[in-house]
Amino acid sequence: MEADDPLWQEFAAETAEHLDTLELGLDGSAPVDVLFRAMHSLKGMSAALGAQGMGALAHRAEDVLGLVRAGRMALDAPARDALLAAVDALRVQRAALLERQADAPPPPELLARLAALAEGRPEAAHPAISAAPVAGASPLRLSLAARLAQEVPTLARGEALPGLAEAAEGAGLPRLAMLLRAAPGSAAAFGRLRAALLLLEANTGLPAGAAIAWPDPPDPDPLRAATEAELAEAARDYADAALAYGMEGAETLGRQVQDLALRGLPRPAGLEAALTAGRPLEGALAPPPPPLTPGLAAVLPPSAHARAAAAMAGGQRIWRLRLGPLAAAESLAAPFLARTGEVLASAGPPEAMDIFLASALPAGEIAALRAETDPEGVALAHLAPADAPPPAPTMRVRQDRIDAVIALETELRSASLALTEALAAPEARAALAELGALQGRLPPAFAARIAGPLERLRAATGAAERAASRVSLTLGQLDEAVLALRVVPFATLATRLPRALRAAAEAGGKQAALVVEGEDVQLDRALADALADPLLHLIRNAADHGVEPPAERMSAGKPATAQLVLSAERLPGRLRVSLADDGRGIDEALVLARAVDRGLLSPDAAARLAPADIHALLFLPGFSTREAVSETSGRGVGLDVVQEAARRAGGVVRVESTQGQGTRFTLDVPLNAAIQPVLLVEAGGHSYALPAGRVEAVLRPEECAADAAPLALETVLRLPPARPGAVVVLRRPGGRLSLAVARLGRRTDLLLKPLHPELAATPGVGGVGVLGNGEAVLLLEPDGL
Numbered sequence: 001m002e003a004d005d006p007l008w009q010e011f012a013a014e015t016a017e018h019l020d021t022l023e024l025g026l027d028g029s030a031p032v033d034v035l036f037r038a039m040h041s042l043k044g045m046s047a048a049l050g051a052q053g054m055g056a057l058a059h060r061a062e063d064v065l066g067l068v069r070a071g072r073m074a075l076d077a078p079a080r081d082a083l084l085a086a087v088d089a090l091r092v093q094r095a096a097l098l099e100r101q102a103d104a105p106p107p108p109e110l111l112a113r114l115a116a117l118a119e120g121r122p123e124a125a126h127p128a129i130s131a132a133p134v135a136g137a138s139p140l141r142l143s144l145a146a147r148l149a150q151e152v153p154t155l156a157r158g159e160a161l162p163g164l165a166e167a168a169e170g171a172g173l174p175r176l177a178m179l180l181r182a183a184p185g186s187a188a189a190f191g192r193l194r195a196a197l198l199l200l201e202a203n204t205g206l207p208a209g210a211a212i213a214w215p216d217p218p219d220p221d222p223l224r225a226a227t228e229a230e231l232a233e234a235a236r237d238y239a240d241a242a243l244a245y246g247m248e249g250a251e252t253l254g255r256q257v258q259d260l261a262l263r264g265l266p267r268p269a270g271l272e273a274a275l276t277a278g279r280p281l282e283g284a285l286a287p288p289p290p291p292l293t294p295g296l297a298a299v300l301p302p303s304a305h306a307r308a309a310a311a312m313a314g315g316q317r318i319w320r321l322r323l324g325p326l327a328a329a330e331s332l333a334a335p336f337l338a339r340t341g342e343v344l345a346s347a348g349p350p351e352a353m354d355i356f357l358a359s360a361l362p363a364g365e366i367a368a369l370r371a372e373t374d375p376e377g378v379a380l381a382h383l384a385p386a387d388a389p390p391p392a393p394t395m396r397v398r399q400d401r402i403d404a405v406i407a408l409e410t411e412l413r414s415a416s417l418a419l420t421e422a423l424a425a426p427e428a429r430a431a432l433a434e435l436g437a438l439q440g441r442l443p444p445a446f447a448a449r450i451a452g453p454l455e456r457l458r459a460a461t462g463a464a465e466r467a468a469s470r471v472s473l474t475l476g477q478l479d480e481a482v483l484a485l486r487v488v489p490f491a492t493l494a495t496r497l498p499r500a501l502r503a504a505a506e507a508g509g510k511q512a513a514l515v516v517e518g519e520d521v522q523l524d525r526a527l528a529d530a531l532a533d534p535l536l537h538l539i540r541n542a543a544d545h546g547v548e549p550p551a552e553r554m555s556a557g558k559p560a561t562a563q564l565v566l567s568a569e570r571l572p573g574r575l576r577v578s579l580a581d582d583g584r585g586i587d588e589a590l591v592l593a594r595a596v597d598r599g600l601l602s603p604d605a606a607a608r609l610a611p612a613d614i615h616a617l618l619f620l621p622g623f624s625t626r627e628a629v630s631e632t633s634g635r636g637v638g639l640d641v642v643q644e645a646a647r648r649a650g651g652v653v654r655v656e657s658t659q660g661q662g663t664r665f666t667l668d669v670p671l672n673a674a675i676q677p678v679l680l681v682e683a684g685g686h687s688y689a690l691p692a693g694r695v696e697a698v699l700r701p702e703e704c705a706a707d708a709a710p711l712a713l714e715t716v717l718r719l720p721p722a723r724p725g726a727v728v729v730l731r732r733p734g735g736r737l738s739l740a741v742a743r744l745g746r747r748t749d750l751l752l753k754p755l756h757p758e759l760a761a762t763p764g765v766g767g768v769g770v771l772g773n774g775e776a777v778l779l780l781e782p783d784g785l
Contacts, residue, residue, distance in 0.1 A: 011045050015094050017199055018042050022087050026080050035083075036065040037198065042090060047252045047280060054093040057106035060114040061086040067118060082113050100299060100387065140171035140466065145200055145208040170466045172473075176200065187214045191240030214244035220275040223257070232261035242278075252280040296387045300356055304345035311342065311358035318344070319366070321355045322382035329353075332379040339369055356386055402485045409482045414770055416475055417749065419468050421771070423461070432458065490568040490577075491519035493528045497539050501564065504543035511561040512547050512581075514539070518568035523575055527669065530649050531577065534642040538579045538665050539564070541639060546583035546663050556660070558582065574651075578666040585659035588614045615655040616732075619643040642667070647766070647781065652693050676752060678769070678779060680745030681728060684719035689750050689769060689779045690728060696736065697729040698744060710738035716764070716785050730782040737782055750779060 018038040025035050039062045046055035061083055067073045089110055096104040144167050151164060165180035176196040182189070197210035218241035226234035239254025253274050260268060268274075274281050289309040292300075296318060300308055308318055321337075323329040333355065337343055341359030359366060366383065374380040422428070435454055439447050498514045505512040523531075542564055550560035562583055569576045592606045595617050601609070619639050642665070646653045651669030670676065678689035679698075701724045704710055710727045714720065716739075724740035750769035766781035 011049055012098055014195075014199060015042060015045055019087055019091055019094070023084065026075075026083055026087070032065060032069045032075065034201065036062065036069050037201070039065055041198065044248065044252055044255075047255070049097065049255075051093070051097055051103045053103045053105040054090060054097065057086060057089060057093065057111065060106075060111055060118070061090075063118045064114055073117070079117055082110070082117055085110055086114065102293075102299075102387070140167070140469070141173070141200065141204050142206060144168055144171050144173075145204045145206040148197065148200070148208040149206070151209070170470075172470065173200065186237075187216060187218060187241035187244045188237035189240070190214050191242070191244035194244055195240070213246045214241070217245050218242045218247065218250055218254075223254070223275065224272070228261070228267070231267065232258050235261060247278055249277075249279040253278070256281050293387065299386050301345045301347055304356060307342075307344050308356070308358065311344070314360075316341065316358040316360045317363075318386040319357050319359060320382075320384060320386040321357065321380060323353045323355065324378045324381040329379040329381075332374060336369055336373040336380060340366055405485065406482055409478060412478075413475055416468070416471050417771070419464075420472065421748075423465050423468055428461070432461065487522040488525050488528050489519060490521040490523060490528075491516070493523075493532060493535065494519065494566060497535060497566065500536055501539050501543055504540045505547060505562075508544060508547075509549055510543065510547050511550055512543055513561055513563055515563060515565045516567075517565060518570075521568040521570045521575070523568070523570075527575065527649065530645055531667065531669075534645040534667065535566070535577070535579070537639065537641050539566075542579060542581045542583065542663070546581040546585070548584050552584075574668060574670055576666060576668050578664055580662060580664040582662040585661055585663055586615065586618075586655070586657040587659065591615075591617055611657075612655075615657065618655070619653070643783075647691075647783065676750050676767075676769070676779070677747065678750045679728065679747050680771075680777070681713065681726075681739075681741040682743035682745060683713040683717060683722070683741055687745060687771075687775065687777045688713070688717075689777050690730065690739075690782070691766070691779070692747055694730045694732070694782050695728060696731050699727040699729065699738075701725075701727055701740065703727070704738060710740040711785075712740045714742070732782045737785065739782075739785070750777070752779065 018041050021030065021038045022035055024030070025038075039058055043055050043058035043062055046052075046058055064073075064079060064083060068075045068079065073079065089107055093104045093106070096102045144164070147164060147167065165177045168174075168177035168180055173196070176193075179189075179193040179196055191214070194210050194212075197208045200208045201210050218238050220238065223231075223234045223238045235254045235258035237254075239251045239258060242248075242250035242254055257268065257271065260266075268281055270281055289305060291312045292305060292309040296308065297305060299320070300318070312318065319341075321333065323333060330353070337355065337357060340361060341357045344356045344358055346353055346355045361369075370380050370383055432454075435450075435457075439450050439454060442450065494514075494516045497516075501512055501514050547562040547564075548556070548558075553562065554560055562581060565578075565580045567578050567580075588611060591614050592601070592609065595601045596603055596606050600617070600620070619642070643653055646667050646669060649669040651667060654666045654668070655663065656666070657663040677692040679692050679695050680687050680689055682688070701710075704727055710724070712721065712724065714722055722742040725742050726740075726744040728739045728741060728744070730737045730739060748771070750771070752767045752769045764781055764784035765778055766784075767779040768776060769779055770776055
């Protein structure tokens with residue numbers, strides 16, 4: 001089946017939503033009914049495409065969810081882990097179907113794991129889980145589901161609901177909106193609407209009217225009477241009508257016949273018996289002739305299946321040759337094809353034709369023949385095994401053009417922030433409320449005249465708020481897309497670290513190895529450059545301070561070679577990088593003693609410090625626990641560089657350590673350092689921004705202890721003194737800083753701009769940003785205040 005077929009497109013879109021529903025809801029935030037329906041839909045759609053491997057795995061997972069729904073087993077950690085593993089495997093199978101039209105078999109061990117869960121649990125009753133909204137579901141979609149649950153009976157009587165169609169459009173559901181605008185005058189039309197309602201219910205976790213069934217069963221006569229040209233459409237209508245009535249077997253049968261017809265295969269022999277029984281076809285998709293694999297069978301035209309199977313049985317391999325766009329490419333390819341093997345088939349338009357051939361030659365000899373025939377690679381554009389995915393088209397773009405797109409995207413975000421702030425301004429809402437109150441006090445004749453314009457104003461405001469919400473959502477997706485233009489894998493950042501670790505460890509007579517996890521995680525090139533030095537310092541710090549000599553490790557029951565684990569994890573909008581070692585851990589007593597010796601702390605203050613405060617001392621500039629200077633330590637330069645890099649990127653560094661077991665340093669930074677969450681404060685009549693990630697608490701002035709008087713922001717900035725309105729407690733390596741401010745503002749996202757060199761050199765200034773209203777504010781850095 002071609003990728004642009006309607007059934008294929010529907011499969012791609014709906015299975016993605018069902019898999020997302022399962023992955024997000026298996027943490028307990030979604031009712032079991034929602035999870036069961038999503039898995040059931042995956043099973044049905046897989047069967048419709050003849051994807052027996054994907055359908056088998058979904059069926060087994062559905063069995064487990066069915067037991068949970070019936071109260072016969074609990075959705076505990078083992079069951080949840082197995083179901084999440086099934087979701088991961090289903091994603092892999094779905095990708096194989098979308099990319100190569102190949103039905104990948106399910107992992108046998110996972111099938112056995114799910115079967116053991118379904119068969120080996122005691123049938124103890126568990127409380128039923130009531131319907132509840134899915135965590136993170138769109139408020140617009142939640143509202144739409146509630147309205148539809150009341151109005152769908154009207155649709156079943158053949159009436160359209162244009163008002164709800166507009167609400168569906170605003171909730172980002174254009175297909176549902178289209179179905180709501182037209183009165184469902186047939187069972188097939190109502191079935192298509194019901195499919196969209198089921199998807200909305202899975203997305204929100206709330207009833208949306210999908211339980212309403214069409215009063216009449218599907219009529220099989222139009223499918224029986226359809227010609228070969230009409231078969232696909234008739235089968236689709238039959239399947240949709242079966243869905244409307246609630247006949248699962250008949251619906252699967254219709255999808256199977258539609259799939260066969262769309263691929264040009266003849267009407268199946270067992271169709272009449274299956275229609276009479278209302279059940280799916282048995283073996284609708286015949287397996288390919290051995291040794292032809294399902295993946296190859298999906299790629300090759302059906303006319304070439306038998307010849308390809310015979311060639312493979314004779315020890316030949318099947319190749320796909322992609323011709324270039326030259327007009328003479330086919331004639332230039334002829335000598336290569338004649339010397340290579342047997343041409344089986346060709347497919348695709350002339351400007352991107354694929355030629356499939358069978359050859360017994362080794363891969364290296366085929367590549368040499370191709371290079372000899374077409375040294376420039378223009379006519380014979382691509383050559384690979386036939387079951388390998390075709391090459392994705394690429395193009396080269398200058399870096400300055402990519403940077404220009406990113407700059408425009410940041411300006412667009414600034415405009416979006418301005419729109420959001422304008423709509424959220426209390427003055428506008430107060431004005432609307434005042435107009436409403438004024439209308440109530442006017443004489444009836446005047447009140448009637450103002451009612452219409454006031455209602456239109458309210459509607460326009462609501463429409464603007466919905467549009468702003470959609471713009472904000474789309475901008476989040478645009479952020480990801482734009483950043484993808486200049487991303488690099490984490491592996492490129494980690495490549496030079498094993499050598500640095502080996503050198504640092506050998507200098508101290510130690511043994512250490514580095515394990516890298518998350519090599520495929522993508523991050524912005526600028527962020528990769530910013531993290532390169534900090535990670536190098538962390539590696540050297542671990543080798544010098546954390547890792548013990550081999551003899552000491554072996555006496556403690558550890559292997560002689562220390563293991564460091566560097567991992568990267570991409571979270572929503574953030575990147576988390578951690579380096580963990582299995583060394584001696586942080587000697588907190590030694591850190592405190594060195595801090596007291598240097599006059600950083602009094603002995604009494606040192607005795608009161610919590611472990612997190614002790615660890616923070618390590619990040620002070622010039623601080624070191626080494627008495628002597630070595631090649632890699634003792635200079636007091638290292639961890640303060642890590643702290644500074646994380647701060648510049650708008651992130652934080654955390655330390656976890658257990659003496660004798662090891663230490664973990666974690667850098668948590670935004671994926672896009674140009675946008676930072678901040679807390680706005682006011683001093684001297686001007687707004688300033690404090691990093692939201694460094695704010696530990698906000699207090700009233702009277703809540704501060706008498707011996708911990710806060711520092712006035714006006715004093716720091718050399719402004720006239722003012723009465724404090726709030727106290728902001730900030731975290732920093734040297735301890736907490738209580739900052740008194742005249743007025744507390746809101747939390748918001750600040751779009752950062754490049755700093756002028758003179759400002760960049762000013763202590764306490766971390767950046768300059770622009771608010772949504774265009775106002776420029778300074779981002780203050782707590783460490784420099």
